[in-house]
Amino acid sequence: MTAVMTHPIRNADGRTATSTPASERESTASQPTRRPKSDRANGSDDGSITGNITSGVTVSVDCPAKTNLTLEVGPTHAEWGGRHELDTIYCAVGVYDTVTASAKRAGTGFSLDLAGAHLGDLAASDSDMRRNHAVLALFAMAQAAGRDPDVALTITKRIPVGAGLGGGSADAAATILAVNRLWGLGWPIERLRGIAATLGADMPFCLTGGFAHGTGYGEQIEDIAFDSSAGRSLIAQGFAGEVLIGAYQTQLRTPDVYRKFDTLSAKAGAASANRNHLQSAAIDLHPRSGQAIDAAARAGAHHAFVSGSGPSVVAFVADDAVAAKVIGAWRGDGLVDRIIRAKAPAKPIIGVRQ
Ligand SMILES: C[C@](O)(CO)[C@H](O)COP(=O)(O)OP(=O)(O)OC[C@H]1O[C@@H](n2ccc(N)nc2=O)[C@H](O)[C@@H]1O
Ligand SMILES: Nc1ncnc2c1ncn2[C@@H]1O[C@H](COP(=O)(O)OP(=O)(O)OP(=O)(O)O)[C@@H](O)[C@H]1O
Incomplete structure (x- = not known):
């Protein structure tokens, strides 16, 4: 199913929905595990290039699912909205959602086009696209950058929804990376992680993937390089x-x-x-x-x-x-x-x- 929802920010009524033909659904369903093609030629993985490259450009981010190789759960903290203290080893797993972002005409707001054969509760008729994690991430970036969120987003979902695989977090992280590039912000990963942490525990990790140690409520990220002793140990234990x-x-x-x-x-x-x-x-x-x-x-x-x-x-x-x-x-x-x-x-x- 594909739903197209348009929510101009200054005119919140402009909402439409369409369905995708079954043939298109099948073509999406037939490639859930394939590693997506990419173009790494334009910069580093953190999206850190600068310059005003908005018009006519589409930024595409393939963001992997996450799992937790260890997940120790501690006490809750009121200052974290009642969330639990965590100590976890994150691992990104190569089933990818693809998020694209391209500029829309000034003042026309965002649009979201969602595709995929397994959309779970996102396909429900009462699903509010304005609560989609990718849209929340777009708004957070717009607020931080002092810009209007005039961006067309598309999400091709391959990560199962509500599955413990961080699919919503992956889409939010992909949106943050995409907009950082689309708007030529060139913000470093630490700044992006700060924004991601306001949205959800798993999102800061999803910006970089790989292996990482997560603490706090999961948002404090320390990358584990593959060739570090901790990285080699995880690989030797069969976590790769x-x-x-x-x-x-x-x-x-x-x-x-x-x-x-x-x-x-x-x-x-x-x-x-x-x-x-x-x-x-x-x-x-x-x-x-x-x-x-x-x-x-x-x-x-x-x-x-x-x-x-x-x-x-x-x-x-x-x-x-x-x-x-x-x-x-x-x-x-x-x-x-x-x-x-x-x-x-x-x-x-x-x-x-x-
Ligand atoms: C289960 C994990 O995916 C493991 O990485 C995460 O802990 C959950 O990550 P997430 O969905 O990004 O979490 P958030 O969106 O921040 O929180 C969703 C809900 O999960 C619970 N939650 C989440 C994180 C945390 N450290 N303690 C919690 O108790 C809370 O009920 C919270 O309202
Ligand atoms: N872009 C999105 N992708 C998936 N789910 C989304 C998205 N936006 C909002 N949601 C909602 O978030 C809820 C959790 O979905 P998600 O796939 O992120 O679950 P999860 O992997 O179990 O999350 P986590 O393990 O990070 O807590 C679902 O009810 C879904 O409707």
């Missing part, structure tokens, strides 16, 4: 290479999973034994995720766990033979609804075309 994502039609709401975590922790009175402290809560809410983890482990996956707040399951596999066994187990017993193959760790890719 081929990844299988077991995805579901069911979405889990992140606040519900944290709430369940709080309830379970209060009952158990002890920290979780899992690398992902939210895993038991996600499995409690969605038992098939637990069955898929067990099956992947039996089939020989290096690591299999709930991704973030779930319900998706991520399995790192050493080679095609193990991948085939995991896929066979998942399909044979109907333990997941959809399987996506990807590589990790991944990085956002920025392209510019005239």
Whole structure:
């Protein structure tokens, strides 16, 4: 489904919606795991080039999904809106949403065109495009830059929605990177992270991807270079290479999973034994995720766990033979609804075309 929503900022009534023909939906669905083509020739990954390059330019950002290789959940903090203290190792996984941004005529506001075969609750008729994470990111950038958000955004979604894979955060991060380039702002990544942190815990990480250590409520990011000792250690432990994502039609709401975590922790009175402290809560809410983890482990996956707040399951596999066994187990017993193959760790890719 493709929805086109137009919200001129000075005239909030201009809202239209259209449907995409089935043939187009299929073509989107047929390439969910392919690494997108990119044009890296125009600058670095952080979008840090300067100059006024708005007119006739389309900036395209392919932003990967995220998972958490470890996720330790601490106490809540009132000053973070009741969010929990976290200590996490983020890893970007190479299933990419593509966000494009191009300038619109001054004063005409933004538009959002959303495409993809698996849009989850974004496809609901009452879904408010003004609350889309990409649009919130556009507005935050416009406010910070003192500009009107006269930008046409398109999002091709491949990251499952409400799946614990940070899809909304990826789209917001992609929008921030795209607008930084489109408007020729050339702001460094630290400044972009500050803006992203006002929007969500995962968004600062999604600006750069790869591996990173996250603290605070998840927004304090320390990159882990692949060739650092921490990066080499993660790779040696098997947290790199081929990844299988077991995805579901069911979405889990992140606040519900944290709430369940709080309830379970209060009952158990002890920290979780899992690398992902939210895993038991996600499995409690969605038992098939637990069955898929067990099956992947039996089939020989290096690591299999709930991704973030779930319900998706991520399995790192050493080679095609193990991948085939995991896929066979998942399909044979109907333990997941959809399987996506990807590589990790991944990085956002920025392209510019005239
Ligand atoms: C589960 C993770 O994806 C792991 O990286 C994140 O903790 C959630 O990231 P996110 O969706 O970007 O989080 P936010 O949009 O900031 O918060 C959504 C909701 O998740 C819960 N939340 C999130 C982050 C955090 N450190 N503690 C929380 O309790 C809160 O209920 C919050 O209202
Ligand atoms: N661009 C977007 N992509 C996906 N979801 C979005 C987007 N904008 C808003 N949302 C809403 O955000 C909610 C969470 O979707 P998302 O795919 O980001 O989940 P998630 O990966 O579980 O999030 P996280 O793990 O970061 O908490 C959904 O209910 C969805 O409607």
